[in-house]
Amino acid sequence: MASDFKIDYETDRPVEVSIHSGKVWVTLADGRTIANPLDWHPWLAEATPDQQANVELGVFSVDWPDLDEGLDVEGMLRGIRPYQSRSSESAASVI
Template sequence: MSTLAVELHPQAVNVEFTSVAIVVELADGRTLSAPLIWFPLLSSASAEQLANWQLLGDGEGIHWPDLDEDLSVAGLLAGTHRTSLAQ
């Protein structure tokens, strides 16, 4: 029996947005999406602010300097999110 290797350090290579979701392309070919409502700062940001993102490390995180917001790719894969600014 064969098993698939689990990527322990998933890396983003691109970030895009739809009107309702963040879409992250990973280096291993997977595409991950999550609802923007999970991330209040991102969901209320302008298109220009969303487009101004940077990869952190080797793609383990995503940073929006205009918003002072950071997301980890591992956290996105795990489904962790903030649903209010108070958290």
């Protein structure tokens, strides 16, 4: 994507989130749905259904307060894989 990428509150804010089919899905205000593989987010994949369901939608983020973690909408739109520490990567490869 171009370096002049701009996120727009009217269109790019999250309005819904769901987790199924091995992905975390985010619906944006303009109706687009974006997704990341759940294995990109081991902290979310390993969470209980109650923890996964407790979601707060921010202006440009989706946050899971019980997990003290979240997703950045701009990163998802750009297809940026979140950074994972070596220990997280090792744990994810075991799953």
